Amino acid sequence: MRFLICIKQVPDSTTRVKVAPDGTSIVTDGVTWSISPYDEYAIELALEHKDTAPDTVVSVITVGGPRTKDALRQALAMGCDDATLVAGEGLGPLGIANALAAAATELKPDLVLCGKQASDDDQGFVGPALAEALGWPHLSQVTKISSSSPGMEYWKETEGGHEVWTATDPVVLTVQKSAKDPRYPSLPGIMKAKKKEIPERPVADVPDPVKIEIVKLEPPPARGGGKIFKDGDTKAHAAELATLLRDEAKVL
Amino acid sequence: MKIWVVSETKDGQLCRVSRELAAFGATLGDVTVLRVTGERVPAVAAAAALAERAKSDAPDLILVGATPSGRDVAARLAAKLKRAYLSECTELSVKGGSIEATRGMYAGKVRARVRAALPAVCSVRPNAFPLADGAAEPTITDVAASPATGLTFVRFEPSPASGGRVPLSEARVIVSGGRGLKGPESWSQVEALADVLGAALGASRAVTDAGWRPNEEQVGQTGKTVTPDLYIALGISGAIQHLAGMTSSKVIVAVNKDPDADIFKVADYGIVGDVFEFLPAFTDAVKKVKAAS
Secondary structure (H helix, E strand, O other): OEEEEEOOEEEOOOOOOOEOOOOOOEOOOOOOEEEOHHHHHHHHHHHHHHHHOOOOEEEEEEEEOHHHHHHHHHHHHHOOOEEEEEEOOOOOHHHHHHHHHHHHHHHOOOEEEEEOOOOOOOOOOHHHHHHHHHOOOEEEEEEEEEEOOOOEEEEEEEOOEEEEEEEOOOEEEEEOOOOOOOOOOOHHHHHHHHHOOOOEEEOOOOOOOOOOEEEEEEOOOOOOOOEEEOOOOHHHHHHHHHHHHHHOOOOO | OEEEEEOOEEOOEEOHHHHHHHHHHHHHOEEEEEEEEOOOOOHHHHHHHHHHHHHHHOOOEEEEEOOHHHHHHHHHHHHHHOOEEEEEEEEEEEEOOEEEEEEEEHHHOEEEEEEEEOOEEEEEOOOOOOOOOOOOOOOEEEEEOOOOOOEEEEEEEEOOOOOOOOOHHHOOEEEEEOHHHOOHHHHHHHHHHHHHHOOEEEEOHHHHHOOOOOHHHEEOOOOEOOOOOEEEEEOOOOOHHHHHHHOOOOEEEEEEOOOOOHHHHOOOEEEEOOHHHHHHHHHHHHHHHHHHO
16 A cells, blocks of 8 residues: 655744745744644654555655755655655645646555645645545545555544544545654664655646735734733632723623 | 635534624625535535536635634635635735735744635634624525545544533633643643633643643644634643744733743733632632623
8 A cells, every 4th residue: 555645844843933024935044944743743644554554655745946855854764665856846736736646646646645734834725635636535634544444444533523434545634633743763764764765756737727925924913011910819810810801801 | 796605504503603704705795605515524525516506606705614624625625616725814805806815824923914816715714703793694505515525434433521612713712721730630620610711622732742631622833723812821831832823812811830931921911820729719700700790
């Protein structure tokens, strides 16, 4: 069984994101780049499956510039088998989905996994759009996959629990954070990943009908200057707070 | 301008966010509120049915509540229609042939204004366009889901800890607990407060990672981004990933014994003190204040 995992390289989640002077991009100097967190959970789901079914092949793919090869290497170091870079920048979301779909048609995976959204633009568009481009169904918010006969079971997080679904044909899953944290690359994994070839393929002439233009980026409105009760009787403050929330903040 | 609202219902009632969008849509143009009928309809089947109808209806703007299932259908529908999709918008305006939206990026660390050509699909955060009192109940047009998707529903596995509360992403009040609560047994007190407030329960990542609370309650990056009217952070220090997910709440209350905790930097009201002294006293006080008003 072959898994194909679509990943995106994004600023690490501990990054203090700063808006660049142009007002439409972020400062990239000093940013540590990493695999988007939900994509890491997707990798983990696939590798867990490989742990129990060693004939599983886990492939990773990304669309981006030269720097994004580091994310692929990080995935290889975690234990993925092979990686492909679709070399191209500046594509819109449907262009990326179409480029991934073109590659997937050649790689012939049984299952495609994406993070439920990338942690930079937080859109959550490419996964369902990739499924659409492939003509496959998709399930979102998946936290667990398990073998069943026939096929596989997919656990989709929903209000109050999980819906369990099966599919006999290929499907795209968009992955939500799951109980098991993504594994760290092992030292031998890192050594092996360094030596692996990462083939590049061009973004062929894929349709890219949608452009989303960034007009302006700003930090969220500053907060602070709140009323902080530093000393005194916590119980008395608690009572006062309830009154303030009703009369001053008007939220009770 | 033709506006669609793809609505959601729960227990036969139109969800609040759907009503918010119907009212907001009416300020932009002619609104049709649609509902895809059927049980556990996969996004692909809902999107297929809606796309079919869009051929004749040709809506300029499709609005969907940014709930997990709403976002799912919206993204698939936009892809099917080859239109722009803007997710989790908090402000929207139509300018000429374009839609301009405000939405969070980098898990809320950046606020972005983005533009796309119409026609477009937008998912909109609950509470972004608060509903006026006495807003008319919209008329709903049912659309039958498309059949046969290649997916088969097998069963539902309930998660043990969820007790029929408001979903986190739609809640107007959230009571959220962190490591300062010391262990899962403290949540009976948190729930007592949440009950009085009619609040949803949230948690920091430390808490869900420790297994004290289910993952679905996590607020922040890799969890949910929330924008309630009132967010109460109990024993949460305020890691950047947590702050990113809740900093757009209208009013933030923080209780923590560490006066230097980062959570106080975003709090409108803060109490430096013992959360276990605070909880019962505050729960009582809220009861009294609510009874008096």
